[in-house]
Amino acid sequence: MRVLVVMVIKVALLFLLLLHKNSCAQQPEPDLNAVAESQLEGYTANTDQIPEDDGHWQQLQGYMRRKIDLNTADATILQSLGILSPLQIRQFLAYRQQLGKLVSLYELQAVPGWDEQLISSILPYVRAGNDLEPQHTLKDYLKKGDHTLLFRYGRQLETSRGYLHTDTTPAHYLGSPDRLLLRYRYNFPRYISWGVVMEKDAGEAFFRGAQRGGFDFYSVHLFVKQYKCIRALALGDFTVNMGQGLLNWQSLAFGKGAAIMQVEREGELLKPYASAGEYNFYRGAGLTLALGKWEGTAFVSSRMLDGSTTENSGYHRSLTELAKRHTLEQFTTGCNLTIKGRDWKAGLNMIQHQFSRPVQKGGTPYQLFAFEGKTLTGVSADYEVSWNGLHFFGEGAMSGNGKTACIGGLLASVTANVDMVLLYRNYNRAYHSLYADAWGEFYRPVNENGIYTGISLKVNSHLKINAYADQFRFPWLQYRSSAPGGGRDLLAALTYTPDKQTEVFLRYNYTVKQQDGKEDVSFLPPPVQVDHQSWRLQVKLATKKGMTLKNRVELSRRREEGRMQRGFLLFQEVLYQCARWPLQLYIRYTVFTAGEAESMYTVTSGMLYEYGVSRLSGEGQQYQCRIRWKFRKGLIGWIRYQQTVYAQVTSIGSGWDEVKGHKTGFIYCQLQYLF
Secondary structure, eight states: OHHHHHHHHHHHHHHHHHHOOSOOOOOOOOOOOHHHHHHHHHHHHHHTSOOOOOHHHHHHHHHHHSOEETTTOOHHHHHTTSOSOHHHHHHHHHHHHHHOSOSOGGGGGGSTTOOHHHHHHHGGGEEOOOOOOOOOOHHHHHHSSEEEEEEEEEEESSOOGGGOOOSSSOOSSSSOSOEEEEEEEEEETTTEEEEEEEEEOTTOOOSBTTBTTSOSEEEEEEEEEEETTEEEEEEEEEEEBOTTSSSBBOSOOOOSSSOTTOOSOOOOSEEEOOSSOSSSSEEEEEEEEEETTEEEEEEEEEEEEOSOSSOOOOOOOSHHHHHTTTOEEEEEEEEEEEEEOSSEEEEEEEEEEEEEEEEOOOSSGGGTTSOOEEEEEEEEEEEEEEETTEEEEEEEEEETTSOEEEEEEEEEEEETTEEEEEEEEEEOTTOOOSBOOOSSSSSSOSSEEEEEEEEEEEOSSSEEEEEEEEEEEESSOBTTBOSOEEEEEEEEEEEEEEETTEEEEEEEEEEEEEEEOSOOOSSSOOEEEEEEEEEEEEEEEEOTTSEEEEEEEEEEEEEETTEEEEEEEEEEEEEEEOSSSSEEEEEEEEEEEOOTTOOEEEEOOOSTTOOOEEEEOSEEEEEEEEEEEEEETTEEEEEEEEEEEESSOSEESOGGGOEESSEEEEEEEEEEEEO
């Protein structure tokens, strides 16, 4: 295997030299600041899965090539950046209305509530033009966009148990450990998009056996926007985002974190789906029509699921997983009616799922109130109101069994340097929703109520302090908690940016929860209190010679049943952008120690459109290296290698994914051609 890796690297380097041209211009890529990294790591820790929906990254990459004109952009377009809060959007629109069009992007420094860090975050995607809002024809839609072809390959270098076989016993997994992704997309941002996605997961067969058609997953979409009275038209695969996520939310959305003001769900109701995730989308047609202040949306979807509405991993590696494939049909219909004013918006939503056979709920006590049956219906109403530096938002929903869920919040611009947030949610223990993703302690809005308060203080132009306190309660049993309980969560974060090249991030987080104790002596083990504290210091420094240094030190302490566990993480990374060659080199070294009951998460500078989040448990070290090379105009390649070495273990993983030994490595390659 090592010989194979060396050969691949040698061939890749030779390919680079053959295709190298003198032009060293590099296409910029989305960059995460410390707060955004914290949000993504928190999402992965909360859901226990790495996101697969890279639609937001694709959208930002499109804005890099065709920048948003701030002199004509409305609130909807600014929301699509996913960077600005509703208060910041309103502050900008009020500034533009009072003082007229921007003469230069430097003028953004005069917008109330906008600081240097925020401006730096949006600069790659915006411009200050003097053009009128363009009126594109259908011919423009078809010719002014960009074509993108993306190929990604990855595999684990060590052989896990599922791939082992003998002369008489076949391997459990039917395919190779190779991961393949091929995507073609035509995109004219804010107007039209079409494309196809093909993906093969590790262990799945490829052009043989049960997969004689090649890839295990295919996705096709056609999406048209802003054409006459058609606000959005979706054919094929698409996502639906309603209200605050109580009824349906399928785009990537974050919960609690250092970005304390970003608690409101914001997004377009219909969006094209061009990612590799195999569960969280619809397949059919959707249409949004606009008439004055009114907008109406209707959609229909028919999909075949893998026999479960709660465990749709999308893997089809073994005969057992293949037996569940496409055994449950899901037919979905839904609609929305929205009316918009200058400073307010209100909407009504409805959705219904019908299944080909009854869905059975689990038999554990905490699943007593879970959904079962063949039909799941839900309705909701949502609102937004802005007035004199205050922004109110919320949603109330009811599922077909009459149980309710509600969420309401207030964002307040107290002074030019102080913003505050107040959020209340109350989710019934028997509320049912299939694709909901509302804000809360858990991503599913069920069996929870609580109050969240936060403050964002700009001490000066270089120093910002964010803090929140969240008190929550679970009226019924939870997973790993066999009794009603609750807890509290406190966070304080400081961001110091003395100049454009330096960022210092300091964070403290304290949580208290209840969960089942280790002494499982009864059917319902008594809960115990778990206290968790963590401290993080991260420093990022960019030099004038194309080099960026980043360091993180993180300490954690977990107390459970009188036992104390301590965690430690330290990484040092170097990102080097060569001025002479179209080469970018990235290296990171990480050392970590995590307790047996917790994991630590880090986001790496991975390949474009890749969520490079590492979940680190136990004790060990991790090495990462990435090379990016621009071959010629429009053609860019990445090679990334990662190895994790654990201490005092003889195997890694469990079940069929178990690897013998104390280390595991991965290699990834990616090519993108833009034309």
